[in-house]
Amino acid sequence: MIILPAIDLRSGRVVRLRQGRAEAETVYGDDPAEIAARWQSEGAEWLHVVNLDGAFGEDVALNLRALESVLKQVSIPVQFGGGLRDLVSIGAAFMRGVARVVIGTGAVQNPELVSDALAKFGAESVAVGIDARDGVVATHGWRALSAIPALDLANQMAERGITRIVYTDISRDGMLRGLDANAVAALAQSSGLKVIASGGVATLDDVRILKAREGDGIEGVIIGQALYGGALSLKDAKGVASSQSSVARPASDD
Numbered sequence: 152m153i154i155l156p157a158i159d160l161r162s163g164r165v166v167r168l169r170q171g172r173a174e175a176e177t178v179y180g181d182d183p184a185e186i187a188a189r190w191q192s193e194g195a196e197w198l199h200v201v202n203l204d205g206a207f208g209e210d211v212a213l214n215l216r217a218l219e220s221v222l223k224q225v226s227i228p229v230q231f232g233g234g235l236r237d238l239v240s241i242g243a244a245f246m247r248g249v250a251r252v253v254i255g256t257g258a259v260q261n262p263e264l265v266s267d268a269l270a271k272f273g274a275e276s277v278a279v280g281i282d283a284r285d286g287v288v289a290t291h292g293w294r295a296l297s298a299i300p301a302l303d304l305a306n307q308m309a310e311r312g313i314t315r316i317v318y319t320d321i322s323r324d325g326m327l328r329g330l331d332a333n334a335v336a337a338l339a340q341s342s343g344l345k346v347i348a349s350g351g352v353a354t355l356d357d358v359r360i361l362k363a364r365e366g367d368g369i370e371g372v373i374i375g376q377a378l379y380g381g382a383l384s385l386k387d388a389k390g391v392a393s394s395q396s397s398v399a400r401p402a403s404d405d
Contacts, residue, residue, distance in 0.1 A: 157375035163213030205234020339368030
């Protein structure tokens with residue numbers, strides 16, 4: 152299981168939002184490249200970079216410059232999402248050097264975009280981001296709720312050829328409340344897709360619980376607030392995630 156440190160960009164800075172609310176912002180640094188280099192030096196295998204301004208439909212110039220600085224600084228692959236709603240912006244992300252794009256709102260508004268992106272860039276380079284509140288997909292930087300259940304969207308994307316989704320539980324994101332591993336595992340099992348979980352990791356126990364469900368299709372987990380706030384270290388999280396030993400599922404997870 153892969154640990155992906157999160158680098159959320161807003162106005163060129165690294166921030167964390169609570170439940171995706173722009174007004175609930177904590178700034179963790181003005182130099183995204185420096186932070187990216189830190190995660191790489193601590194053993195990160197991937198980075199998850201989000202253009203929050205793009206997701207919110209705002210000016211993205213500062214964030215795109217920050218993304219370019221990150222890509223120049225690190226040699227590990229970067230997964231990138233936020234505001235990718237047409238082939239032009241997706242292609243521009245690849246031209247900058249990202250390894251994988253995450254299409255969120257665009258997949259809901261224009262499912263053909265996903266098919267086109269898959270045809271042009273391949274399944275390993277394209278993931279769909281499913282951000283859900285109470286099981287229902289949210290769009291536009293989590294500001295709008297659709298009428299689509301998360302599992303329905305996952306199944307629709309699987310039919311189009313998507314092999315991987317990034318699933319975020321909005322109510323838990325940035326709240327250090329822990330992950331709902333059962334919900335993540337159920338989504339993976341029901342859809343047959345690889346799932347990268349996001350939202351709510353608080354302690355190493357969350358990583359352990361996800362690791363125990365890895366066989367259900369959980370490929371990785373994105374960690375933000377817990378790393379930036381020091382609740383856990385990347386080294387320890389990687390140690391749990393890469394363990395080959397059998398991990399017992401805690402009773403509280405049943």
